[in-house]
Amino acid sequence: MASATTGPAGTAPRAAADVWLPIPADEIDGLPESLTYHHWDGDTDFPADPADCAFYVVPYMKGPEVSVRPLRHMTGVRVVQTLTAGVDHVTPALPDLPRGARLCNARGVHDASTAELALALTLASLRRIPEFVRAQQDGEWRQAVHPALADRTVLIVGYGSIGSAIEDRLVPFEVEEVLRVARTSRTTARGGVHALTELPRLLPCADVVILCTPLTADTRGLAGEDFLARMKDGAVLVNVARGGVVDTKALLAELESGRLRAALDVTDPEPLPPGHPLWQAPGALISPHVGGATTALRPRAKRLLRRQLNLWAAGDPVGNVVAVAD
Known part of the structure; x- marks a missing residue:
């Protein structure tokens, strides 16, 4: 990455560069004093001239339109840092960024919160917690035997x-x-990770x-008609990724047949509009894209920003780089 006035990344410290933060700088201990900070969390008015911004931290959960709105004016930006693990809401703006600008994600920030929700959705779906809630609302004592998570095989895609x-x-x-799947196969301390091409055999x-x-x-519509048809009868699909990873029409067909269940933190479309058939689909449990939205977010986001900005201010390469503007 090149800075506005020097050569490639890591060649010289930065001084007095503008940084836009969705968290006030005085709430983040240990930020480098050499930089100039502006607080912007998606407000209509910009806090300073976007053309002067060199390091832009994207507001969290403000939607793609707000996220990219200042980018077209950020002619000198060198780093775009999201506070999300996924960057699909920002990547459409990548071709318009200055050559060499880095797009960084928030790998590690949402691990605890999203994993908690994935487990909660899995347990709630298997143990039929929504049915207990409805029974409580109706004042009825409805006992039944439901599947446990114990002794089950879980596939993580x-x-x-x-x-x-x-x-x-x-x-x-x-x-x-636990069966593990990633884009390519590899070995971990826990065991092997299968490639995506092995999904038909594993599902x-x-x-x-x-x-x-x-x-x-590669993953848009991954959980489509063929994917879902290969899942065993009575299996549960849990989505804490992005709504677009699942073919909603194909999933609805499986839910309405009663063959599969689903627990979804994300949907396509999103937000899910009133009256959409997913709301009332049998066996569906829906949460409103809150995988990372917990009290665990802010301290981890602050640690990430402190680390990234100190690296950048020192002229060192930033971490979590997922794309570079051509």
Whole structure:
């Protein structure tokens, strides 16, 4: 990466460069004093001239339109840092960024929160918690035997840091086996990670399929008609990735037949509009894209920003780079 006045990344410290933060700078300890900070969390008015911004931290959960709105004016930006693990809401603006600008994600920030929700959705769907809630509202005592997570096979699709954190939380529940899938195969301390091309063979083995893969051209519509048809009868699909990873029409057909269940933190479309058939689909549990929205977010986001800005201010390469503008 080149700075506005010097050569490639890591060649010289930065001084007095403008940084836009969605968290007030005085709430983040240890930021480099050499930089100039402006607080912007998606407000209509910009806090300073976007052309002077060199390091832009994208507001969290403000939507793609707000996220990219200042970027067209940021002619000198060198780093665009999201506070999300996925960057699909920002990548459309990448061609318009100055050559060499880095796009960085928030790998590690949402591991704990998203893994917690993935586990909560899995347990709630298996143990039929929504049915208990409805019974309580009706004042009825409805006993039944429901599936346990213990002794089940769980398939994690998208085995990165979030997928690994999900497995951390599955182990104490005495699952029978965890199957791991990523874009390419590799070996970890826990065992092998299968490539995406192996999904057709693995899907019929799983009682629970958890999606936590980024939304890319390769994963859009990944959980389509063929994917879902290969899942075993009675299996649960849990999506904490992006709504676009699942073919909604194909999923609705499986839910309405009663063959599969689903627990979804993300949907396509999103937000899910009133009256959409997913709301009332049998076996569907829906949360409103809150995988990372917990009290665990802010301290981890602050640690990430402190680390990234100190690296950048010192002229060192930043971490979590997922794309570079041509």
